[in-house]
Amino acid sequence: MSYALKNDAQFHGKFNAVKGSKNSSLLFSCICLGSRVSNHFQLRSSNGHPLNVVSSHDGLAGSSLAKEDTKHQSVEGSFPLAGSESTGSNLSITVVGASGDLAKKKIFPALFALYYEDWLPENFVVFGYARTKMTDEELRNMISRTLTCRIDKKENCEDKMDQFLKRCFYHSGLYNSEDHFSDLDCKLREKEDGKLSNRLFYLSIPPNIFVDVVRCASLKASSKNGWTRVIVEKPFGRDFESSSNLTRCLKQYLTEDQIFRIDHYLGKELVENLSVLRFSNLVFEPLWSRDYIRNVQLIFSEDFGTEGRGGYFDNYGIIRDIMQNHLLQILALFAMETPVSLDAEDIRNEKVKVLRSMRPLQLEDVVIGQYKGHSKGSKSYPAYTDDPTVPNGSLTPTFAAAALFINNARWDGVPFLMKAGKALHTKGAEIRVQFRHVPGNLYKRNFGTDLDKATNELVLRVQPDEAIYLKINNKVPGLGMRLDRSDLNLLYRARYPREIPDAYERLLLDSIEGERRLFIRSDELDAAWALFTPLLKEIENKKIAPELYPYGSRGPVGAHYLAAKHNVRWGDLNTDD
Numbered sequence: 002m003s004y005a006l007k008n009d010a011q012f013h014g015k016f017n018a019v020k021g022s023k024n025s026s027l028l029f030s031c032i033c034l035g036s037r038v039s040n041h042f043q044l045r046s047s048n049g050h051p052l053n054v055v056s057s058h059d060g061l062a063g064s065s066l067a068k069e070d071t072k073h074q075s076v077e078g079s080f081p082l083a084g085s086e087s088t089g090s091n092l093s094i095t096v097v098g099a100s101g102d103l104a105k106k107k108i109f110p111a112l113f114a115l116y117y118e119d120w121l122p123e124n125f126v127v128f129g130y131a132r133t134k135m136t137d138e139e140l141r142n143m144i145s146r147t148l149t150c151r152i153d154k155k156e157n158c159e160d161k162m163d164q165f166l167k168r169c170f171y172h173s174g175l176y177n178s179e180d181h182f183s184d185l186d187c188k189l190r191e192k193e194d195g196k197l198s199n200r201l202f203y204l205s206i207p208p209n210i211f212v213d214v215v216r217c218a219s220l221k222a223s224s225k226n227g228w229t230r231v232i233v234e235k236p237f238g239r240d241f242e243s244s245s246n247l248t249r250c251l252k253q254y255l256t257e258d259q260i261f262r263i264d265h266y267l268g269k270e271l272v273e274n275l276s277v278l279r280f281s282n283l284v285f286e287p288l289w290s291r292d293y294i295r296n297v298q299l300i301f302s303e304d305f306g307t308e309g310r311g312g313y314f315d316n317y318g319i320i321r322d323i324m325q326n327h328l329l330q331i332l333a334l335f336a337m338e339t340p341v342s343l344d345a346e347d348i349r350n351e352k353v354k355v356l357r358s359m360r361p362l363q364l365e366d367v368v369i370g371q372y373k374g375h376s377k378g379s380k381s382y383p384a385y386t387d388d389p390t391v392p393n394g395s396l397t398p399t400f401a402a403a404a405l406f407i408n409n410a411r412w413d414g415v416p417f418l419m420k421a422g423k424a425l426h427t428k429g430a431e432i433r434v435q436f437r438h439v440p441g442n443l444y445k446r447n448f449g450t451d452l453d454k455a456t457n458e459l460v461l462r463v464q465p466d467e468a469i470y471l472k473i474n475n476k477v478p479g480l481g482m483r484l485d486r487s488d489l490n491l492l493y494r495a496r497y498p499r500e501i502p503d504a505y506e507r508l509l510l511d512s513i514e515g516e517r518r519l520f521i522r523s524d525e526l527d528a529a530w531a532l533f534t535p536l537l538k539e540i541e542n543k544k545i546a547p548e549l550y551p552y553g554s555r556g557p558v559g560a561h562y563l564a565a566k567h568n569v570r571w572g573d574l575n576t577d578d
């Protein structure tokens with residue numbers, strides 16, 4: 002067993018970095034190992050909230066290794082933002098699996114965006130690591146194809162790209178070779194030039210090699226004098242047992258505080274806004290319970306199939322791919338009690354309570370589907386099983402709808418409906434909150450028999466075209482009394498006509514800053530798997546056949562029966578949206 006990476010929390014320097022004010026002074030302070038983080042040290046995270054840079058769950062405090070390294074503690078434990086006075090420390094980011102789809106599509110572009118917006122420290126390098134043979138120049142060419150500039154800030158873009166690419170390097174190696182990680186360490190040290198160095202590893206690789214990489218990086222390439230953190234991509238296991246086992250293996254080399262389990266939905270702007278909306282507006286929080294909310298809907302849809310990712314997907318299916326993580330995380334944030342503070346541990350404590358209060362899912366609470374091929378005009382759309390990487394006769398669901406319940410005083414009896422699917426008629430993600438009927442509604446005659454149409458609905462459109470709108474009833478102007486239904490609409494592109502950062506930008510920045518609020522803690526993960534594992538096993542053991550739905554349709558009709566059983570109408574089917 003090695004503890005080589007267990008030095009994450011040894012540098013508790015904090016700084017006040019306020020977005021938009023690059024010259025803001027750096028307020029440093031170092032905390033001795035084992036001491037508590039005091040709240041007056043404030044860091045501003047990517048969303049501008051004051052935060053503590055180090056969570057109170059500091060896995061290292063008091064450990065012998067930690068004590069050994071106290072000599073390294075200095076103000077250099079913090080790194081500056083570009084434009085601030087340099088303290089001489091380095092940040093090295095190694096993207097493991099750099100040749101892959103996610104690295105190209107999301108991680109390198111997000112790193113460039115952070116650099117472009119001056120969020121990265123002055124001294125940083127980015128290393129790509131994978132088995133594919135590539136030179137630094139070839140990596141740069143590969144990356145440059147997916148870099149883009151902010152539409153509203155095109156000036157100096159080419160220069161900025163060149164400067165960024167000059168900081169990018171490549172090292173080819175095997176994922177289980179300690180020697181190859183030693184070679185990486187040499188290259189990193191050369192770039193770090195003897196200065197204090199913080200190291201971030203992003204595991205953008207298939208999960209079966211997570212532990213190998215963590216072992217090799219831990220033993221051979223962890224920082225000797227700064228922090229070392231590891232971002233782990235999903236999937237975190239495929240059921241309760243495999244997830245717990247993965248956590249146990251990772252914890253042979255890392256403390257919990259060094260592991261940043263990413264769920265990129267938590268980095269989306271509208272998901273961040275969920276708590277702001279609820280806790281900073283008096284009009285919402287008092288309504289946030291079974292007394293006023295009839296049901297909550299979490300809806301994810303994609304208008305394309307598993308094209309290119311069938312091999313991965315078939316082993317997981319839509320419940321593991323979207324529901325157990327992205328939608329469940331949103332649900333936990335939505336339903337949690339008011340946290341003591343915005344500190345990561347306070348928020349994650351509340352989320353885990355929600356997850357642990359949930360009723361285990363039963364088969365009758367779920368509908369599963371799989372898309373089938375069909376033709377429309379001259380165009381034909383493939384079935385899921387037409388994908389050559391998907392086994393013939395696969396029963397893996399590409400669609401699922403589920404009714405979940407939280408057995409606590411606030412949410413008793415309120416259905417939380419989830420719906421997620423690939424190859425549907427549209428692409429989008431939204432949170433819908435349907436409120437109860439107005440008791441003794443004076444105007445009920447004006448609504449006819451369908452009182453559902455008169456209930457208020459709050460919608461957070463996560464993507465595309467981010468918006469928050471509230472459906473209300475109002476009088477149509479003029480003589481007489483005719484009621485209408487309108488939206489009070491906060492449309493982001495109208496209110497904030499600038500580009501919204503990608504979720505990966507926020508999450509990368511937070512991991513660099515040591516902000517864990519938007520990452521999944523191991524007990525949250527356990528609770529999430531405990532909820533879904535019995536259901537998944539039952540579906541698989543009983544070989545439940547998914548209901549087929551045509552590619553590009555609204556999904557299986559079973560989803561409507563499920564909703565109707567709980568007296569719910571899916572909000573995304575309304576024609577006035």
Ligand SMILES: NC(=O)C1=CN([C@@H]2O[C@H](COP(=O)(O)OP(=O)(O)OC[C@H]3O[C@@H](n4cnc5c(N)ncnc54)[C@H](OP(=O)(O)O)[C@@H]3O)[C@@H](O)[C@H]2O)C=CC1
Nearest residue numbers: 098100101102103104131132133205206207208234235236
């Ligand atoms: N792509 C996406 O949109 C998303 C991906 N993810 C997750 O992120 C991680 C990376 O995703 P993605 O980039 O799509 O993955 P890839 O399949 O593209 O794999 C990334 C790299 O890992 C190496 N690799 C692939 N398969 C193996 C293998 N069997 N054994 C050893 N090395 C292998 C390859 O590099 P080389 O051969 O050069 O070593 C490859 O370029 C995965 O865990 C995925 O589940 C999560 C959300 C979305």
Ligand SMILES: O=C1O[C@H](COP(=O)(O)O)[C@@H](O)[C@H](O)[C@H]1O
Nearest residue numbers: 235265303310322323327430464
């Ligand atoms: O995690 C995943 O997310 C993507 C959808 O992400 P989005 O940010 O584009 O909405 C999904 O396509 C993929 O199957 C899943 O693994």
